[in-house]
Each structure stands twice: as structure tokens, then as C-alpha cells.
Amino acid sequence: MALFTAQRSTEPPARRAASGRAPLRARGMPPLLAVCLATGAVFGATEVVTLAFADARGHGAAGGAVLALQAAGSCAAGLVLGALRPAGPARSRLPWCLAWMAALMTLPLLAAVLSGSLLLVAGALLLAGMATAPTMVTTMTLVQQHTPEGRLNEGMTLAVTGLLGGIACGSATGGWAVERASAAAGYGVPVTAAVAALLVSAGGFVRGGAR
DSSP: OOOTTTTTTOOOOOOOOOOSOOOOGGGTTHHHHHHHHHHHHHHHHHHHHHHHHHHTTGGGGGHHHHHHHHHHHHHHHHHHHHHHOSSSSSSHHHHHHHHHHHHHHHHHHHHHHTTOHHHHHHHHHHHGGGHHHHHHHHHHHHHHHSSOOTTTHHOOOHHHHHHHHHHHHHHHHHHHHHHHHHHHHHHHHHHHHHHHHHHHTTOOOSOOOOO
């Protein structure tokens, strides 16, 4: 974070306080926030379910390392995405990113249900994590595009609030699924959340920009 904030060459110019339409009322912003909410639920549910799955297999101490593999997959994908700089509008990429996330999130579910192996689940989470960074980068790009000029901090705050709200809901729902069914079945929660995010984006609601 210190290295990031020290980069002055990419710092946006200071502007006077802007007036006008609030970001929450901007065209296309509510569906984007719904996508953030569902995406956050993917993260929150995955964390709780993975820790419960590791604990159920008698390897509770390894749960953090397993989740770190998911983060490593996201990091690798983010670096590749930054190096490639894909062309085309972000609104066209978002459904593909979310479809990729929904597809990859089925891997931990299948590994947990079919094998019950924590090692296989760890490998599946490594792969599933590769959809995280592209999805988040694309979503935040769209949030920036839909936010009225001069109110970017407000727009980003709404997006992060949606993500954190989703993490809370996903954690609660994932814990409920683990208690009512099993840790393996709990991986169905992040899959469902990813599909919900995909349906919102594919429904044609996330279009255009505010400017």
C-alpha cells in the first residue's frame, strides 16, 4: 500500500467539489452494486466454507494456507491481465469474467463433494482464484465509468460497501449451509452467488456510462 500511494505520476489531478447527480442514482450503477454484492458473497462464503472444510478433515490449521492459494491464483491472473491490457469495452468483458468465475467456482464444489480431499480442494481454489482479479478490475472500471465526474470517491465507496455487504451475507449463508448440510455442500453457496452476479450482468442492465 505504501508503494502504491507513493506513485505520483498516476495520481489524478485535484478538482473542486462536484455537484449534480449522486452516483447511486447514475444510470447503470444499481445493477453494478448488485454485482458487487453477489461477488462479495462469493468471497465471504468461500472463506467460511473452506475453513470449515479444512477443520472437518482434521486440518483446521491448513485452512489459511488453502485460502492463500486462492489469493495467489487471483494475483497471477491480475498480473497477466495488467500485462495484456485487453481491448474492448469493460461492459462487454464483465459477463465473460463472471461466467468464468461461476464456472471455476464449481471446481472446489466438485472436488469437495466427489473426493473429500483437502489437497484437491486447494488446487481447485487456486484455479478458481484466477477469475477474481479480472472480475474485480472489470467491475471497478465500470463503476468508474458510471460514476459522475468529480464523485469517484463516492462511487468507489458504494462499490466497496456492496462488496463488504456481500462478504457478510456470504459468510452468514455459507456458515448456515455448513451447519445444515455439510462443509462440502457449502461450496454450493459461492457457486450460486457467482451465477447470480452473472445473471445480473447478462440481463442487460449494466450498460453505458455516466459521462
